[in-house]
Amino acid sequence: MRRVLGLLAAALLVAAIVGPAAAAATPVTASGLAADIDGPGSGVDRSATTPAIAADPPTQVRPANATTQVRPANTTTQIRPVDPAQTAETCNATSNDAIGYWEGVCHDSELDVDPSDGLSDEELTRLVHRGMARVEYVRNRSFNRTVPVETMTREEYTTMISGNDSASGNDSASGNGSATGNRSEFNRWNDQVWKALFIVGEDGSSEEAIQGTLSGSVAGFYSPAQDRIVIVVPEGETLRISEATLVHELTHAMQDQYHNLSRPRYVGATQDSDLAIDGIVEGEAAYVENRYRERCETGEWECLPAPNDGGGGSSSGPANWGVYLTVFQPYSDGPAYVAEIVEEEGWSGVDERMEHPPNATAETIHREPRRPANITFTDTARNGWTTYPDQGVNGSDTAGEASMFTMFWYQNRQYGADTFDWRATLTDTSHPESVYNYDHPSTAGWAGDRLFPYRNDEGATERNGYVWVTEWRTALDAAQFHATYRQVLAAHDAVHREDGTRYVADGGFSGAYAIERNGTRVTIVHAPDSDAVFDLRPAIDPVQPIDGGATVTPLSPTIPDDGTPTAEPATSEEETDPTAEETPGFGIAAALAALAALTATALLARRRRG
Template identity: 35%
Template sequence: MRRASAVFLTVVVVLAGLTPVAAAAPGDAAVDPAPVEATTAQTADNESAPADPESDRLGWENGYWHNESIDIDQSDGLTEAELNATVSRATARVEVIRGLEFDMAPPVEIVSREEFASSGNRSSSEAFRTFDDTKFEALFMIGESEDSLEVQDENRGATVGGYYSPAADSIVLVADNQSELQVDELTLGHELVHAIQDQEFNLTAYTSETRDGANANSGLIEGDANYVQHRYEQRCGEGGSWNGTCLSPESGDGGGGPPNMGVYFLNYQPYSDGPSFIAATYRQGGWAAVNDLYDAPPESAEQVIHPDRYGTDPPTAVELSDQHGEGWERVRPENRLAHAEVGQSGVAAMFAYPLYADRPGVQGYARNVVGPNTWLNYTDSQQLSQLDPLNYGFDAAAGWDGDRMHFYQNTAGETGYVWRLVWDSPEDATAFRDAYAELLAYWGAEQVGEQTYHIPESSGSSFADAFHATVNGDTVTIVNAPTTDSLSEIRSSADPQVATPTATPDPTATPAATSPDETADPATSTTNSPGFSAVTALVAVLAAALLAGRRR
């Protein structure tokens, strides 16, 4: 019955976990339409179950209505019967919100975080490891001495809340409480959305070999699931039709903070911008319009960040020829694209990461590129938006129109790269180039030429290298090499223009509003398929940024 070859993995983010206070952004409540018109059977109060219908219908699944109470105590974990009842009712609730009927509810398994984290190890070719390491080094997220795949696996193990597997047509929920496995109903609801998406639209059809393409697809798939989850949470909250009946786990003893906020932000973009993208579509044409998106998904993450550009502003296919010299070779992993495209998500995450990074010698938050009040989306009541908490559309990233990265390695095992970005206008290109220079300064760079920078080993930075950044109209080209002398070996046109070294001072560092341990606790999670779960450690990090932003 199912597609045995399907390997599309999904993992879910609990959006509420990202917000210090679960407050709706301006208009959030307004986009949640009135409840589905009730029938006599649906209007029964939560103390008694209405009669079962004669045939399956929206809002009823496997003997349970969406609005009936179920007698469950999960303090000592869930029995199989309790789990089945919880899944059946949650399935009915997703049907009511999303307006789609399940063919069948998928089986659900609960595992401990410890068990899930131990299953994340993967084997990859040396070429792919070099490719991936260099990509994250280019984004100033993972240093040269670290293994990017290990960092991503650690992120995933720490923060995944659950996933839906199309190949197995099943859901796995990850519980932080190691002794009693409990359900977070919002996470369950999110994963059930993925199950019905797969039944209706075939999730295995949405694949990409680039980060920008993956985030574009996830902007639709995760945006849909997170928007449904947002409305599910509203119904569970005070004044909602399901208030007092929704299950949430006790405080867990697992999880902890994921290790890298930069990687987290790169992958979190669809979960922040996707719900707003879906909400905008829903307001125009209801769920029918959202369903139509699956026939024409966004072409880039930019179209999710800026919904008005969907269907009107396709990304530029960036051209980039190789100009490397003798002794260097292009890194080309087998069975995948030999270049990377990180998109506006990658650019924005790169600039935001210093807010949370722990760079030796720099105290407090770096605000030379983007500050907390720019990065975090506040509501009129000065709370972090629940629907769209992070701003990936600030000025230094908003003009992105396309990018392409090539990676190189020499016989000594050293690496370098060329990153070309095309912008909507020359002014946007210059704005990015200026912000990039400020980012280099944050990571310890000294300017050694008009277009050339060097991060010395003595800076203590994880990114000690040489950089050459030029602007030509609407195009920026960045060349990286181990030394200034080797820049032209990576790209022959990269003239270092070495002058008398003039140190570029570190950006002005505002004293930390909290202790160094509190400001330097990076956290993150990621996977290259829908869904992953934020944990409580992330709340503290974003709350610290919010506090620091108020003290600027």
């Protein structure tokens, strides 16, 4: 039976989206249920002062902070030898060297704690010590030092992430930002990334959508820079915390003690690599949390009842479900990814992945090695159109499979696009540790992508656009993505013009679109009008003949007016495939080489130039 990470708000962990250098947090939904995603209509805070791994989502945004003090790698940390784990019969240790024991508390100890009237400082301390013993017991290794735990209100947390984001300037995670920062330039660049994903339109702000989603979702976080856990609690109430959230964040603390989460390797240069890295970091913490929950459910461990306040999050759900689902992917697929590693290689395999994290969400979604294609790009824009060379990786971002899946999911849920039934992702998971299913034929063949936002400030008003080059494993995969993407445009009443472009007249995603499919590559160009599209990419050829070969149609059910999926596949335009041959093996994308140069952690907004 499918496992749902506890079904409690404080149980689901997601990387923070806005804020420099941080590490892990815990996300919550409106009701605390993993499946609490209503129908249509609706980075972990790596912050400067509190670089933290926000456990509540919504990946994507961890801008580096020029003033953040990043600790050097823990190369001198003394790791104690592993002692036998303490069982119910043998948990009589007197030293913290024993696994499953910390400061006089065993992993199976029953605490005389009554959480109904809140926790005293003494009770919280004992609960933390038992949590540390339990993490040790599951992970089969010792902590090296005690982990401080503090609390803050949700209002304080919201102020913190907003203030840090504004005050820091948010340097680029690649380390090439100025000390003063150019927040507006990054936001303009990042807005085009989220517009390309059809999640935040021109009439919205990616920064506000990300911050709004995060501020009401985080239940707690661990700060590697400050070696502390912070639990977010409701304003004016006595201290009640989720023991599951505590275990999750203590796992991050243990990761930091052994691997130093402040190291550059834990910051992705792109949106996709950031989410992928979080797949192993958050995946391990969620996997340990799941083992904790199992022992609570079987009665092996006495556990405190979870607070019924949902972590203090918003009762109306995330500000933007598309942002939420994007950033939640590491928390959903990460535990399954780690579970298979533990089963096949043991904990040593997890340690190896922590030292060499995955760099594409395709790897954590499919739980197999994926090497992104090396996509080269030559800027041919004219008439005042320029890229943002100081943002991202030489001006580009990589959306990746998880974000592209969310694009189609969100468009079906929010606008009724005939992509695939958004409800299916809530139930049709491929692994008992997964919460949602991010695997769909329209994006499963992803092999790489580079998204270049453009700007044009000549004339009376500023104009924006982008060129998005996507690579697919086979020509059939490319055709499937192409066909599904056209369903998104159709949902916005796009008019197909004689020059091959498709024009959306109004709304947050208005403007002209040109789509070219050539073998395993699909290139998308967007600008305010058709002339600008051809200025951005003069050689784009959106007028393509009907190919010979197999017909490709969208693979999902149509959602009729009553919201009930039909059994018949939806079709719009016939799409054919010139060849179904597998493309040769891909080399590692040159853009990923910038990973080694990063200087701080940050998820979706992590690449903001200072």
